[in-house]
Amino acid sequence: MNPLYLQVKKRITESLAEGLWNPGQSIPSEVELAQSFSVSQGTVRKAIDELAAENILIRRQGKGTFVASHDEEGSQLRFLRLTSTQNNKENLDNHLVSFTKEKATNKIAKSLGVNIGTTVVSIKRVLTFNQKPLILDFIKVPASSFRKLTSEMIVEKKGAMYRMYETEFGIQMLRAQEKIRAVAADADTSELLGVKKNTPVLSVERISLTYSDKPIEWRLGLCLTENHHYASELD
Amino acid sequence: MNPLYLQVKKRITESLAEGLWNPGQSIPSEVELAQSFSVSQGTVRKAIDELAAENILIRRQGKGTFVASHDEEGSQLRFLRLTSTQNNKENLDNHLVSFTKEKATNKIAKSLGVNIGTTVVSIKRVLTFNQKPLILDFIKVPASSFRKLTSEMIVEKKGAMYRMYETEFGIQMLRAQEKIRAVAADADTSELLGVKKNTPVLSVERISLTYSDKPIEWRLGLCLTENHHYASELD
DNA sequence: GAGTGGTCTAGACCACGGC
DNA sequence: CCGTGGTCTAGACCACTCA
Numbered sequence: 384m385n386p387l388y389l390q391v392k393k394r395i396t397e398s399l400a401e402g403l404w405n406p407g408q409s410i411p412s413e414v415e416l417a418q419s420f421s422v423s424q425g426t427v428r429k430a431i432d433e434l435a436a437e438n439i440l441i442r443r444q445g446k447g448t449f450v451a452s453h454d455e456e457g458s459q460l461r462f463l464r465l466t467s468t469q470n471n472k473e474n475l476d477n478h479l480v481s482f483t484k485e486k487a488t489n490k491i492a493k494s495l496g497v498n499i500g501t502t503v504v505s506i507k508r509v510l511t512f513n514q515k516p517l518i519l520d521f522i523k524v525p526a527s528s529f530r531k532l533t534s535e536m537i538v539e540k541k542g543a544m545y546r547m548y549e550t551e552f553g554i555q556m557l558r559a560q561e562k563i564r565a566v567a568a569d570a571d572t573s574e575l576l577g578v579k580k581n582t583p584v585l586s587v588e589r590i591s592l593t594y595s596d597k598p599i600e601w602r603l604g605l606c607l608t609e610n611h612h613y614a615s616e617l618d
Numbered sequence: 619m620n621p622l623y624l625q626v627k628k629r630i631t632e633s634l635a636e637g638l639w640n641p642g643q644s645i646p647s648e649v650e651l652a653q654s655f656s657v658s659q660g661t662v663r664k665a666i667d668e669l670a671a672e673n674i675l676i677r678r679q680g681k682g683t684f685v686a687s688h689d690e691e692g693s694q695l696r697f698l699r700l701t702s703t704q705n706n707k708e709n710l711d712n713h714l715v716s717f718t719k720e721k722a723t724n725k726i727a728k729s730l731g732v733n734i735g736t737t738v739v740s741i742k743r744v745l746t747f748n749q750k751p752l753i754l755d756f757i758k759v760p761a762s763s764f765r766k767l768t769s770e771m772i773v774e775k776k777g778a779m780y781r782m783y784e785t786e787f788g789i790q791m792l793r794a795q796e797k798i799r800a801v802a803a804d805a806d807t808s809e810l811l812g813v814k815k816n817t818p819v820l821s822v823e824r825i826s827l828t829y830s831d832k833p834i835e836w837r838l839g840l841c842l843t844e845n846h847h848y849a850s851e852l853d
Numbered sequence: 854g855a856g857t858g859g860t861c862t863a864g865a866c867c868a869c870g871g872c
Numbered sequence: 873c874c875g876t877g878g879t880c881t882a883g884a885c886c887a888c889t890c891a
Contacts, residue, residue, distance in 0.1 A: 436671075437853060438853055462852050464850070464852070468797070557853065558851070558852060558853035559851075559852040559853075560849070560850070560851055560852070561849070561850040561851075561852060562703070562847040562848070562849060562850075563798060563820065563843075563847055563848040563849075563850060564820065564843035564846075564847050564848070565800035565801070565818040565819050565820040565821075565841075565843050566800070566818055566843075567817075567818050581816070582802075583800040583801055583802050583818035583819070584800050584818070585798065585799065585800040585820075586800075586843075588847075589852075606800075608798075608799035608800050608801075608821075611799075612797040612798055612799050612823075613797070613798040613799070613850075614795070614796070614797060614798075615699070615795070615796040615797075615798060615848075615850055616793070616794075616795055616796075617697050617699070617793055617794040617795070617796060617824075618672055618673055618792065618793035618794075
């Protein structure tokens with residue numbers, strides 16, 4: 384039999400996935416949860432500890448425990464690892480290049496866990512920092528999960544995709560896996576990023592996951608790393 | 619005043635840094651530590667929990683708590699994030715290109731926390747996977763910390779640097795920070811890696827740290843990413 | 854069976870936030 | 873002041889390892 388605290392963690396996670404408690408809001412207090420699960424407070428604590436370590440819950444002493452949200456000050460760029468090498472403050476801007484629907488290729492279908500040929504929304508955009516192009520993004524999400532998604536919404540939301548997924552579609556991006564390579568910019572890429580053809584660019588391929596490790600988004604970012612770098616901590 | 623468990627953690631960390639307990643060996647049991655610190659077992663537990671989460675200690679149920687070591691099965695490549703995209707098993711080999719001593723430049727000095735002009739050991743090597751060149755590494759360490767380091771040792775140890783730092787010099791690599799970019803291979807790099815000049819390569823710049831976040835090694839890896847990628851988990 | 858880490862409990866008290 | 877999460881304790885029992 385599983386340890387009790389893992390069962391509690393599972394039940395809390397299920398409630399979160401069901402949307403019983405909304406992002407940014409508080410969940411019941413530890414004592415309340417302990418009572419409703421008929422366990423001690425320490426056991427609930429250990430369950431919440433793990434969820435907090437996974438950035439799914441956020442503890443605030445004296446206030447309560449909250450559901451993590453992308454719709455908050457300072458948590459928008461949680462998954463952007465690219466930072467300025469000079470450490471300046473920068474203004475990020477989003478420029479939509481194209482917004483289409485298409486059929487999932489074999490690769491995209493596998494990444495998103497859908498069948499080949501399933502309709503996906505395909506977004507192409509350029510992110511600029513201080514007016515200069517920095518990242519060319521290709522984003523693909525299953526159309527079925529994002530029925531009312533329009534190009535206007537993306538522009539209006541200023542490209543804060545995960546925030547939009549959360550507030551507009553009730554889909555919470557929890558974690559992601561990235562594969563990073565160095566590639567040469569093709570003609571299209573070089574033009575959009577304003578560099579010469581074959582300039583080396585950082586290729587960052589991302590699969591974003593929600594509860595139960597369900598994929599919700601595939602993304603490919605092509606980044607200029609003349610004045611920026613991808614930061615990674617190892618331990 | 620700091621929480622008790624953080625004081626305990628600090629004292630345990632100090633003992634580790636002093637080399638009181640050696641890598642791969644077990645530290646005293648939780649009850650013993652609790653007695654010697656005059657705290658409850660739960661408090662020691664919380665301190666060890668954090669050190670285990672940082673991969674500094676390793677718990678083994680029924681056996682004890684051990685000091686993490688690079689000199690163990692399966693922990694040699696703990697910090698190598700580059701993996702085959704095809705997921706094959708691969709044989710890693712180490713080819714020393716050059717081994718010299720030189721004066722630290724401004725940049726290296728800053729990275730290693732030493733004065734400009736301090737003598738550093740400079741290692742240049744090529745890592746091959748399945749006989750093919752994959753990574754060109756530039757490694758620089760302060761000569762003062764590695765007095766008896768010779769090129770023969772590196773060859774003999776098959777390039778397992780962190781293992782060698784630990785077993786031969788008593789220096790434990792605990793964590794690292796990496797900055798990743800895409801750059802074009804210069805003439806020298808392209809020749810050593812067996813690719814055309816200006817091929818895009820992944821530039822991975824690493825600073826390795828030991829206790830108290832003291833830098834022990836600066837490293838630049840230039841990696842081919844035709845059939846490999848750098849894997850990164852975000853949460 | 855003895856010794857280790859792992860789980861669980863119950864209760865006390867502390868630190869912080871907000872009414 | 874009360875309710876929240878954070879710390880600390882003491883003790884019971886479980887699960888695993890090894891002699």
